[in-house]
Amino acid sequence: MSGAQQVTSAGHRDAMLARPAMKFERLVPWALVAPALVIALVFFGLPILNTLRMSFNLHVDQRVYVPGFTLDQYWMLVKNPIFSGSILTTVKLSLICAFSAVTIGYGFALLVWIGPPLWRVGFIGLALCPLLISEISIIFGWWMFFPKTGLLSHTLLSAGLIEDRFSLMYTEFAALVGLTYLTLPFSFFIILSILDGIDKRLLEASSDLGAGPLTTFREVMLPLTWPGMLVAFAHAFIWAMGTYATPSALGPDTLWTIGFLVQEQMLGRHNWPMASALAIVLVVGVASIMLLMRRLMARGGRFHD
Amino acid sequence: MTEAALAQSVGSGRLAGISVTVWRAAGIVFASFVTLYVLIPIGVTIAMSFNDGSFIRFPITSWSLRWYEGFFASTRWTQALANSLVIALGTTVISTVSGILAAWTFDRYNLPLKNVIYVLIMLPLFTPGVVLGLGIAIAFGGIEIGGWSFFGSRGSVVIAHSLWAMPLVFMLMEATFRTVDRRIIEASYDLGGRPVRTFFEIVLPMVSTGVISSALFAFVISLNEFVMALFLTSRGTQTLPVLMWLSLRSAGTPELAVTAVVLATAVFACMSLVMVWYVRQLRKLGR
Numbered sequence: 001m002s003g004a005q006q007v008t009s010a011g012h013r014d015a016m017l018a019r020p021a022m023k024f025e026r027l028v029p030w031a032l033v034a035p036a037l038v039i040a041l042v043f044f045g046l047p048i049l050n051t052l053r054m055s056f057n058l059h060v061d062q063r064v065y066v067p068g069f070t071l072d073q074y075w076m077l078v079k080n081p082i083f084s085g086s087i088l089t090t091v092k093l094s095l096i097c098a099f100s101a102v103t104i105g106y107g108f109a110l111l112v113w114i115g116p117p118l119w120r121v122g123f124i125g126l127a128l129c130p131l132l133i134s135e136i137s138i139i140f141g142w143w144m145f146f147p148k149t150g151l152l153s154h155t156l157l158s159a160g161l162i163e164d165r166f167s168l169m170y171t172e173f174a175a176l177v178g179l180t181y182l183t184l185p186f187s188f189f190i191i192l193s194i195l196d197g198i199d200k201r202l203l204e205a206s207s208d209l210g211a212g213p214l215t216t217f218r219e220v221m222l223p224l225t226w227p228g229m230l231v232a233f234a235h236a237f238i239w240a241m242g243t244y245a246t247p248s249a250l251g252p253d254t255l256w257t258i259g260f261l262v263q264e265q266m267l268g269r270h271n272w273p274m275a276s277a278l279a280i281v282l283v284v285g286v287a288s289i290m291l292l293m294r295r296l297m298a299r300g301g302r303f304h305d
Numbered sequence: 306m307t308e309a310a311l312a313q314s315v316g317s318g319r320l321a322g323i324s325v326t327v328w329r330a331a332g333i334v335f336a337s338f339v340t341l342y343v344l345i346p347i348g349v350t351i352a353m354s355f356n357d358g359s360f361i362r363f364p365i366t367s368w369s370l371r372w373y374e375g376f377f378a379s380t381r382w383t384q385a386l387a388n389s390l391v392i393a394l395g396t397t398v399i400s401t402v403s404g405i406l407a408a409w410t411f412d413r414y415n416l417p418l419k420n421v422i423y424v425l426i427m428l429p430l431f432t433p434g435v436v437l438g439l440g441i442a443i444a445f446g447g448i449e450i451g452g453w454s455f456f457g458s459r460g461s462v463v464i465a466h467s468l469w470a471m472p473l474v475f476m477l478m479e480a481t482f483r484t485v486d487r488r489i490i491e492a493s494y495d496l497g498g499r500p501v502r503t504f505f506e507i508v509l510p511m512v513s514t515g516v517i518s519s520a521l522f523a524f525v526i527s528l529n530e531f532v533m534a535l536f537l538t539s540r541g542t543q544t545l546p547v548l549m550w551l552s553l554r555s556a557g558t559p560e561l562a563v564t565a566v567v568l569a570t571a572v573f574a575c576m577s578l579v580m581v582w583y584v585r586q587l588r589k590l591g592r
Binding site: 036050111141143153184242244282 | 335349353403411434471475531546549553562573
């Protein structure tokens with residue numbers, strides 16, 4: 001549009017050329033945004049609506065699905081302890097994971113922020129590693145670390161700290177270690193970016209006024225970084241809710257998350273309506289966390305009231 | 306105040322209460338804890354990939370390259386590697402082109418329902434991979450065009466991965482385009498440069514760092530992703546992470562460690578290429 005104006009001012013002959021192009025010009029932004037919009041609408045919007053519809057279909061006679069309308073799947077989610085339990089497990093696991101990711105991420109970001117500049121590049125590179133490595137490779141790494149024949153057991157044994165080899169594999173602890181590993185970099189970078197916007201002289205001012213480090217943290221740092229912590233927490237929580245491989249590969253056999261059941265119902269039992277209902281629960285869960293976060297963020301400015 | 310001076314003041318006893326040495330020591334302990342945490346799975350994997358034995362067991366008694374030889378001799382693994390690279394390249398092209406065009410539109414033009422479109426484009430990034438994989442498999446599973454079925458094809462995975470990569474490119478490029486000086490674009494128009502020519506000859510070179518980094522992100526995301534790929538690939542189109550996952554479920558051998566190393570090497574090789582390019586770009590500017 002501004003292009004057209006420029007052309008008009010450029011000369012008479014150009015203006016003649018530009019006039020029939022005006023109508024075309026209005027379509028230009030749509031044409032430019034079209035590829036992204038088509039991908040979002042056709043390959044995201046449509047499948048989500050389709051999944052929603054599928055979750056109301058019938059599942060009878062071992063057929064993948066039978067068109068119809070029933071709330072059976074959603075009723076099952078409440079009634080069947082496997083499904084209701086998996087929802088609870090997922091929420092619990094994601095909460096613990098988000099909490100540890102934010103705690104470790106915060107501590108590490110704080111360290112990078114106040115530490116000598118020389119550390120900074122190295123630690124940022126270190127924090128990038130989990131982001132650049134496939135989830136499956138990370139699972140495999142821990143898979144070799146925790147079992148009886150793994151590195152942990154071997155190291156402690158040769159250090160003389162334990163008498164006999166032991167296994168931490170297939171425990172909730174192992175699942176949490178893996179999940180936190182995946183979400184840690186996000187928390188770290190989100191919180192570090194908030195810290196970088198804070199004037200470090202505030203720390204000095206606080207200690208000049210006689211506050212100890214813990215008081216400074218509580219009274220100065222926490223209110224300033226609160227929104228960042230919220231974002232990091234929500235991000236880790238959403239991410240942890242969605243992963244299915246890590247808990248199922250590192251955790252105990254009974255550790256069924258929603259993501260795991262989606263996969264099992266879809267690929268293992270060919271029960272599409274049930275898999276869809278579980279997926280919808282996941283989407284609703286993620287959406288409500290995001291909305292909740294937005295509300296908290298809007299109130300975040302009034303932390304000290 | 307410089308950071309060194311700050312570190313000095315932090316260290317000079319003003320953080321009274323508990324003595325400074327204790328805080329320092331705590332910091333170092335914590336830093337080593339995190340460093341160890343991040344490096345353990347990486348180190349274990351690298352060590353195991355050079356194991357000579359047939360089982361995953363510590364301590365490793367003898368070392369060899371036999372699993373690397375095995376990996377590159379096996380058509381199943383190399384086929385999966387090729388699939389992964391093809392899919393990642395496809396994802397990069399599709400998401401970079403669509404993401405950049407959309408971001409440019411958001412920067413330059415007024416669109417009705419701009420906010421709605423923004424949310425629509427960004428939403429897939431926050432949707433779990435399980436949901437996206439399932440949704441696409443259900444919605445497009447039955448589509449066949451002249452004997453070519455969408456389900457199980459590399460194309461379906463490319464589209465699925467673009468759902469994560471495209472919003473990311475869009476987000477990065479939107480921020481990048483905001484840094485472009487509008488007067489330069491106006492100047493180009495004044496000199497008679499048509500919008501398309503201006504875009505390719507003036508704007509793109511100015512934002513090339515953003516373009517390259519977002520393309521890199523798209524590539525890496527696609528290369529590493531495996532949940533969507535698990536839902537959408539068949540035996541012939543399995544990507545490396547999918548094949549790893551399936552092998553891990555049956556029996557883990559040191560071959561998996563080799564695969565993990567190969568995958569990570571591909572990622573870090575791309576990173577280094579981009580770094581080299583970036584440094585050269587900086588030198589050019591310095592001249």
